[in-house]
Amino acid sequence: MNNYQWYPGHMTKAMRMMQENISLVDMIIELTDARIPMSGRNPDIDKLGKNKSRLILLNKSDLADPSVNKAWVEYFTSQGALVMEMNSKQQNQVKQVLDLVTESCKEKIEKDRKKGIVNRPIRAMVAGIPNVGKSTFINRISGKAAAKTGNKPGVTKGKQWIMLGKNLQLLDTPGVLWPKFEDETVGLNLALIGSMNDENLDKGELAASLIGLLEKWYPDTISEKYGVTEEQKLLYEREQYETPASSILTGIAENRKLIKQGAKPDIDRAAMLILDDFRNGRLGRISLERP
Numbered sequence: 001m002n003n004y005q006w007y008p009g010h011m012t013k014a015m016r017m018m019q020e021n022i023s024l025v026d027m028i029i030e031l032t033d034a035r036i037p038m039s040g041r042n043p044d045i046d047k048l049g050k051n052k053s054r055l056i057l058l059n060k061s062d063l064a065d066p067s068v069n070k071a072w073v074e075y076f077t078s079q080g081a082l083v084m085e086m087n088s089k090q091q092n093q094v095k096q097v098l099d100l101v102t103e104s105c106k107e108k109i110e111k112d113r114k115k116g117i118v119n120r121p122i123r124a125m126v127a128g129i130p131n132v133g134k135s136t137f138i139n140r141i142s143g144k145a146a147a148k149t150g151n152k153p154g155v156t157k158g159k160q161w162i163m164l165g166k167n168l169q170l171l172d173t174p175g176v177l178w179p180k181f182e183d184e185t186v187g188l189n190l191a192l193i194g195s196m197n198d199e200n201l202d203k204g205e206l207a208a209s210l211i212g213l214l215e216k217w218y219p220d221t222i223s224e225k226y227g228v229t230e231e232q233k234l235l236y237e238r239e240q241y242e243t244p245a246s247s248i249l250t251g252i253a254e255n256r257k258l259i260k261q262g263a264k265p266d267i268d269r270a271a272m273l274i275l276d277d278f279r280n281g282r283l284g285r286i287s288l289e290r291p
């Protein structure tokens with residue numbers, strides 16, 4: 001059984017770089033994925049920022065269930081955190097973010113003012129798990145394509161300061177996971193949203209877990225998207241498939257004409273398809289975790 005643990009050497013290096021730079025910043029802007037807000041928070045980043053102001057952004061909120069997003073905002077707010085839903089692909093949230101950044105640093109700004117220092121720029125470290133959208137967020141806030149982005153984990157390799165006028169400086173950092181997950185669900189969730197390198201993962205197993213979650217929380221999704229019928233779903237009972245998920249994957253392969261040698265349904269390609277569709281929002285707005 002795969003426990004989805006993945007902590008390559010470059011993350012140790014990135015974490016060290018962040019520790020070396022933490023004294024330079026006033027705050028951490030911590031991005032987590034709105035589809036898995038809890039599993040997507042790195043406890044090492046939490047520790048790193050324990051004496052710093054913090055803003056939590058539920059990024060990719062456009063891919064998550066709107067009502068669950070609201071519940072998470074309430075949850076984190078009740079824990080005393082500054083938090084907001086974020087869609088870094090859209091223009092219209094920049095002012096709201098800047099206001100929250102100022103709010104989270106207001107004590108610092110006040111202290112500076114008393115010392116006669118005015119308009120010292122706020123410095124923020126932007127941190128979070130791989131592929132959560134840190135660089136995209138920075139580009140959105142700064143209004144320029146300053147940081148490299150891409151739809152796979154491990155795009156940002158080192159640190160990069162990005163200046164926003166005179167008032168704000170953002171430090172882009174590489175995505176980091178942590179050496180040991182509290183439980184297997186955390187690793188599974190991170191793998192499902194694409195925060196881990198897929199090469200190391202069993203896609204069939206991953207897709208089966210996704211199907212289980214979809215059938216529980218969004219039971220119409222698979223039939224609506226892939227036309228999988230009740231009869232196809234029940235194939236496993238008749239033909240002794242291992243699990244209901246494998247009969248659903250068979251149904252997807254049949255309906256999408258994913259066929260391999262010997263005219264057999266190609267389960268592996270069906271697994272890739274549903275994972276890819278989920279990650280890119282093509283199954284609708286789906287949350288894998290609830291407060």
Ligand SMILES: Nc1nc2c(ncn2[C@@H]2O[C@H](COP(=O)(O)OP(=O)(O)OP(=O)(O)O)[C@@H](O)[C@H]2O)c(=O)[nH]1
Binds near residue numbers: 062132136149174
């Ligand atoms: N739908 C959606 N996609 C987003 C959002 N933010 C970022 N993305 C996409 O997520 C992918 C990863 O974005 P990056 O900004 O490279 O992520 P990162 O956190 O910098 O990744 P690493 O540097 O690899 O750790 C890209 O394909 C972005 O277009 C968002 O709010 N909504």
Ligand SMILES: [Mg+2]
Binds near residue numbers: 134136155173174175
């Ligand atoms: Mg990046």
